Amino acid sequence: MAKRVFIGREALEELCRCYPTPFHLYDEREIRSRARALNAAFSWNSGFKEYFAVKATPTPAIVRLLAEEGCGCDCATGVELMLAAACGVTGENIMLSSNDTPDDDYRLAARMGALINLDSADMVECLSRALGGALPETVCLRLNPGGSFEVPDNPAGRPAESKFGMTEEQIFESCRRLRAAGVEHFGLHSFLLSNAQGNGYYPALARLLFSRAVRMRDELGVAISFVDLSGGVGVAYREEDAEADIAVIGAGVRTAYEDILVPAGMGDVAIFAELGRWMCGPAGALVTRVIHKKETYRTFLGVDACAADLMRPALYDAYHHITVMGKEDAPRTHAYNVVGGLCENNDQFARDRILPETGVGDLLFIHDTGAHGHAMGYNYNGKLRSAELLVGEDGSVRLIRRAEKPGDYFATLDIDEDFTAALTRGNRQWK
Ligand SMILES: *Cc1c(COP(=O)(O)O)cnc(C)c1O
Numbered sequence: 020m021a022k023r024v025f026i027g028r029e030a031l032e033e034l035c036r037c038y039p040t041p042f043h044l045y046d047e048r049e050i051r052s053r054a055r056a057l058n059a060a061f062s063w064n065s066g067f068k069e070y071f072a073v074k075a076t077p078t079p080a081i082v083r084l085l086a087e088e089g090c091g092c093d094c095a096t097g098v099e100l101m102l103a104a105a106c107g108v109t110g111e112n113i114m115l116s117s118n119d120t121p122d123d124d125y126r127l128a129a130r131m132g133a134l135i136n137l138d139s140a141d142m143v144e145c146l147s148r149a150l151g152g153a154l155p156e157t158v159c160l161r162l163n164p165g166g167s168f169e170v171p172d173n174p175a176g177r178p179a180e181s182k183f184g185m186t187e188e189q190i191f192e193s194c195r196r197l198r199a200a201g202v203e204h205f206g207l208h209s210f211l212l213s214n215a216q217g218n219g220y221y222p223a224l225a226r227l228l229f230s231r232a233v234r235m236r237d238e239l240g241v242a243i244s245f246v247d248l249s250g251g252v253g254v255a256y257r258e259e260d261a262e263a264d265i266a267v268i269g270a271g272v273r274t275a276y277e278d279i280l281v282p283a284g285m286g287d288v289a290i291f292a293e294l295g296r297w298m299c300g301p302a303g304a305l306v307t308r309v310i311h312k313k314e315t316y317r318t319f320l321g322v323d324a325c326a327a328d329l330m331r332p333a334l335y336d337a338y339h340h341i342t343v344m345g346k347e348d349a350p351r352t353h354a355y356n357v358v359g360g361l362c363e364n365n366d367q368f369a370r371d372r373i374l375p376e377t378g379v380g381d382l383l384f385i386h387d388t389g390a391h392g393h394a395m396g397y398n399y400n401g402k403l404r405s406a407e408l409l410v411g412e413d414g415s416v417r418l419i420r421r422a423e424k425p426g427d428y429f430a431t432l433d434i435d436e437d438f439t440a441a442l443t444r445g446n447r448q449w450k
Contacts, residue, residue, distance in 0.1 A: 022258060022386050024304075025049065026410060028345040031306065031382060034408070034416055040382070041307040041324035042406040042422070043393045045076075047084060049302035050389075051412070053265075054088035057294070060269025064276070066289025070114040072250050073099045075295025075390035076303070078407055080419035082106040085298065093250075093293035094133075097124040104131060116161070116208065116249070116293060118183060122149035129155060136161055136208050136247070140189040143196050157244060158197050159206030160190050164227060172217035184209060187231065194239055204242050206291070207232050210249035214296060218264050221248050222271030225290075229279040236285060247291040248272070254300040256338050256387050263297065296390040303389020305329050305339075305405075309381045317356045317370075320377055325359025326366040327402035329388055330395040333365040341369055344382040349375035357383065361400050393420075398428055 025046040026034075034044075054069070061067035070093035071085045077099065082092060083106050091112035092103035103113050113133035117124060120138070122145060128135050129150050136159035137143065147154060163184030168176035178184070185193065194205060207228050212220050225248060232243045255262045272290065280288055305328055311321030331337035341357060343349075351373045359366040368385060377383075396404040403423035410416050432438050 022340045045303045045409045047411050056265050060265045063273050064290045069292045072293050072295030076299045079106050097127045125149040140193050143193050157204040158202045159208050162209040168211045170219045170223050176212045204244040206245040208247035212251050214253040215251050216253050218267040221268045225272045225275040233283045245289040245291050249293045250295050252297040299389035300387050305385040305388045320355045320357045325361045328405045332368050340386040342384040343377050346375040
C-alpha cells in the first residue's frame with residue numbers, strides 16, 4: 020500500500036519556520052480512528068479494554084487523547100505510573116505489566132489501585148512483602164508457554180528463549196498461593212510475538228490463553244476476570260506489507276471465545292489489550308532535512324536527525340519508509356544511504372534506498388515513527404532529543420513536547436558546582 024503523508028509540503032515548510040527540524044509529527048485523526056476501530060472490533064465483549072502501552076509514546080497529549088477514546092494505560096515502571104496518573108488515568112484503568120520489578124513500583128501501583136501483572140513466581144512473595152501482606156483483590160499472571168509459537172506470515176516465536184512470564188506449573192502454583200493469601204480474581208496474560216504481521220496472532224494467542232483459563236477455573240476453582248492479549252499487533256512498515264485488519268482480528272478472537280470460553284460457562288471474561296505499536300506507529304513521522312550530500316563508495320544524504328531521534332534502524336535494522344516531500348510522484352531513480360550525525364556507523368536510517376533525486380534542503384518524512392520512536396531517544400554524542408508536534412483534527416498543529424536544550428543535557432550535573440559555574444562563564448563568553 021502507498022504510504023500516506025498526513026501533511027502537505029507547503030504546510031510542513033511553514034511549520035519548520037516555527038519549529039526547526041528534526042521533530043516527530045503525529046496525526047490526531049489517525050490515532051483516534053485507530054482507537055475507535057479497535058473498540059468497535061471488540062465491542063462484542065462488554066468488558067473489553069485497551070490499556071495503551073505507555074512506553075510506545077509516553078507523551079501526555081497522546082495518552083490523554085487515547086484516554087478520551089476509552090483507553091487505559093499499561094505501564095512498566097513507577098515513572099510511567101506517575102505519567103498515567105498525571106494524565107487523569109486512575110485505578111483499574113492502569114495496568115502494571117512489568118518484569119524484574121522493584122518493590123517501590125508495586126507499592127505505587129497498589130496505592131493507585133492499579134491492576135498488577137506478575138511476571139515471575141517469586142514476585143508473589145515480593146508483592147506480598149512490598150504491600151505488607153495486604154494483597155489486591157485482583158492479580159494478573161503472565162504466562163510463558165515455552166516451546167515455539169507459530170503463526171502464519173510470521174517467523175516462529177520462541178517463548179522458551181524469552182525472559183518474560185512463567186511456566187504453566189508456576190502459574191498454577193502462584194494462583195494457589197495468591198488465593199490462600201486472599202486474592203479473589205485473576206487475570207491471565209501473555210505476549211508471544213512482536214510486530215506480528217497478518218491477522219492470525221491475537222486469535223491464536225486467545226485460543227492458547229482461553230484454554231489455560233478454563234483449566235485454571237476447573238482445576239483450581241478460581242474466578243478468571245480477564246484475559247489480557249497484551250501488545251504485539253504489527254504495523255505495515257513496508258509499502259508491500261498488508262495492514263493488519265483489526266475488525267478481522269476482533270472477529271477471530273470472538274470465534275475463539277465462543278469456541279472455548281462460552282461453552283465452559285465463562286462468557287463473562289473480559290478481554291484486555293495492551294497495544295502500543297498498532298495504536299500510534301502509523302500515526303507518527305520523523306521530519307528531518309537533508310543538510311549534507313556526500314559521494315564516496317555510496318551516495319550519502321546526511322540529515323539533521325540521527326539514531327538518537329529514531330533508534331529502530333540502528334538497533335534492529337528496522338525498515339522505515341521515507342518520502343521526499345514534494346517529490347511523492349517523481350520517479351525513484353537514485354540509491355542513497357540516509358544517515359545521521361552520530362559517530363557510529365550504524366546511524367543510518369536507510370541503506371541503498373531508492374528515492375527520487377534528492378539534495379541538500381529537501382525535507383524527508385520518515386514514516387511510522389509514532390510508537391517506539393521518540394520514546395527510545397537518548398543523548399549519545401550530546402545529541403538533544405527532538406520536539407513532538409501534533410496535527411489536530413482541524414488541521415492546526417501544536418507543540419506537545421519541546422526540543423531539549425543544552426541545559427536539559429547538563430541538568431543532572433547540578434551537583435557539580437565547579438562545572439556548572441564554568442559552563443555559565445563559557446556560555447557568556449562564547450555568545
Ligand atoms: C512493549 C509491550 C507492549 C506493547 O507492545 P507493542 O508491540 O507496542 O504492541 C504491551 N505490553 C507489554 C507488557 C509490553 O512490554
